[in-house]
Amino acid sequence: LYAAGSLSAVDQDVRVARRASDDLFGAMLDTLTYRAQSLVPNVSAATLRASGSLYPEPIRDRYLSLPDDAPTRVLSLARDLTATAPTPYDRARAITNYLRAFSYTLDLPAPPRNRDVVDYFLFDLQKGYCDYYATAMVVLARAAGLPARLVVGYASGAYDAAHARYVVTAADAHSWPEVYFAGVGWIEFEPTPARSPFDYAGDVRPQPTTAPLTPSMFPRADLIRRIAVLLLGALMLGLLLSGLWFASEPLRLRRLPAVARARAIYARLLAHASRLDV
The missing domain is CATH 3.10.620.30 (C8orf32 fold)
Structure with missing residues (x-):
């Protein structure tokens, strides 16, 4: 994890390494995109x-x-x-x-x-x-x-x-x-x-006033991944159900009486012709 100054907060879970409780020397996380809040030295020579x-x-x-x-x-x-x-x-x-x-x-x-x-x-x-x-x-x-x-x-x-x-x-x-x-x-x-x-x-230098950085302020990377997986799963399920519907169409037609089967096929042809402007 890369950040300016001394790291104070991140918008998602991180693993940290410390030499002591107040001596952080490294932080790692599993995503490439994140938001971090840091403390940057803001002192004068007189203070030092x-x-x-x-x-x-x-x-x-x-x-x-x-x-x-x-x-x-x-x-x-x-x-x-x-x-x-x-x-x-x-x-x-x-x-x-x-x-x-x-x-x-x-x-x-x-x-x-x-x-x-x-x-x-x-x-x-x-x-x-x-x-x-x-x-x-x-x-x-x-x-x-x-x-x-x-x-x-x-x-x-x-x-x-x-x-x-x-x-x-x-x-x-x-x-x-x-x-x-x-x-x-x-x-x-x-x-x-x-x-x-x-x-x-x-x-x-004057310091800008900013709200504390919390996970709720920014989309969590793992939450975004979960939403993407759910959307992809829903899409795949929809395609699967559509495929099953069309695959079972011949079986449904064979169960109809001859006259009803002919009418159903004719109605299907009219619907296709209408979409094709025929």
Whole structure:
């Protein structure tokens, strides 16, 4: 199931996967058409700067951890990039800006064997595509004390003004990091230079008022399928009964007396002639 932001409601039954009660990381359903309602971050830089560093214990345990053998110079780089940043938001921005100075390319050699990929990207390669940038920022952010996670999905695609919709294709596949802010939640950042950065510097955007999304608001896909099956079954039954009616016509005629049988056949011929304008 694909949706913008954090999924909050769907118009039909879904199967969800969670790391914790408030940590949804996947949802699946059996249909191709659905309506979903999401929560999209609507915060300003001032709000993010004021969020502080008091993270819930499950967030600290899962999203600040790094491998014991993380390269020392990667950890040192994270500290150097964020040493003068006064808030978690400023630390995240400093890491983002550093990575966006690298070059974007899809033409890359395979990473060396037995080499830490983030270390190789940051100090040798210094170019790449979204997976490299997102992974590097997650590692640097965690090393700087910021809970971070990797997100894989799709960018917003191209806007189709004629139909007021976004068209997203396989070419929009993308990965990016999210950083957790206390009292706010997960916020996206864009370290990949080929994509426009997220801008949280402005004021909070006004939110439209919408009714809650419930299954009764939209036709359920399984209900539509059931109605279609019932209609098709009714049509097939009608055709079957019509066939049986015409197939039994000779038997009914044979049971009539000769004069009545002749009159019935003559009436049938007149009816056909009338429909054919004969």
